[in-house]
Amino acid sequence: MSPKEWQYDELQQTGVDYTTFEEVQRYDSRMQKLRNIKAEINSLIEFVSPTKESRILEIGTGTGDFAIALSQLSRHVLAVDASRVMLEYAGRKAIEKEAGNIEFCHSGFLTFDESQGPFDIIFSQLALHHLPDFWKSIALKKINNALKPGGKFFLKDVIYPAGIVDFESFFESIIKGVKNTSSAELAKEYIIHIREEFSTLDWIMEALLKKAGFSILEINVENEIIYNYLCSS
Numbered sequence: 001m002s003p004k005e006w007q008y009d010e011l012q013q014t015g016v017d018y019t020t021f022e023e024v025q026r027y028d029s030r031m032q033k034l035r036n037i038k039a040e041i042n043s044l045i046e047f048v049s050p051t052k053e054s055r056i057l058e059i060g061t062g063t064g065d066f067a068i069a070l071s072q073l074s075r076h077v078l079a080v081d082a083s084r085v086m087l088e089y090a091g092r093k094a095i096e097k098e099a100g101n102i103e104f105c106h107s108g109f110l111t112f113d114e115s116q117g118p119f120d121i122i123f124s125q126l127a128l129h130h131l132p133d134f135w136k137s138i139a140l141k142k143i144n145n146a147l148k149p150g151g152k153f154f155l156k157d158v159i160y161p162a163g164i165v166d167f168e169s170f171f172e173s174i175i176k177g178v179k180n181t182s183s184a185e186l187a188k189e190y191i192i193h194i195r196e197e198f199s200t201l202d203w204i205m206e207a208l209l210k211k212a213g214f215s216i217l218e219i220n221v222e223n224e225i226i227y228n229y230l231c232s233s
């Protein structure tokens with residue numbers, strides 16, 4: 001079926017540009033330095049408990065580390081992303097790590113192939129904010145439909161706490177903190193995120209998840225704005 005004219009074009013790039021190999025390479029080396037990817041993988045595994053039989057979908061896989069790690073513990077992983085360059089980069093990593101049961105596909109939250117499901121586990125990290133809120137709600141319903149009954153959905157994203165009264169000082173202090181503790185380059189990325197991407201408020205995200213049919217099992221917040229939601233369908 002051809003896409004409707006009013007359909008949000010999620011494969012166009014919004015915010016930080018991941019359409020060149022150099023940008024993706026820079027993103028990967030920054031993330032490897034900044035994040036403890038191994039620890040994040042372990043906590044993701046604890047959250048979603050994959051088994052050798054699990055069929056898994058990751059949306060917004062980026063450079064593929066999480067999809068590759070989970071493919072080693074499960075039957076099959078479908079990893080989708082809106083950036084062809086990210087997918088090519090992740091695909092090379094998968095070959096290096098001899099991950100054979102992983103499939104990369106150029107699609108996204110609104111366009112992934114549901115017929116490849118139902119999935120036992122779906123997860124998405126730091127990617128849903130690329131969609132405006134209305135389209136987030138459509139995406140979350142599609143994710144809920146693609147899960148087996150009782151299947152797990154793990155969502156990590158940048159979310160703004162509604163309790164903040166003065167957002168101007170809040171953002172300024174976050175940007176200053178990133179500049180001091182990390183780099184000016186990352187601070188620039190935060191600025192683009194706040195200005196151009198669609199991170200939403202905590203109560204909106206909770207309502208969107210519930211309206212889409214999820215039960216929220218757990219919410220953890222890291223560094224004030226990184227929210228982790230563990231849900232079941």
Ligand SMILES: C[S@@+](CC[C@H](N)C(=O)[O-])C[C@H]1O[C@@H](n2cnc3c(N)ncnc32)[C@H](O)[C@@H]1O
Pocket residue numbers: 010011018031059060061062063080081082083086107108109110124125126127130131
């Ligand atoms: C900040 S990166 C996060 C990558 C990875 N999940 C991680 O945790 O490192 C955001 C990713 O989402 C992808 N993306 C943007 N819009 C998307 C969409 N509508 N559907 C799927 N992926 C999308 C980008 O191409 C990029 O790879």
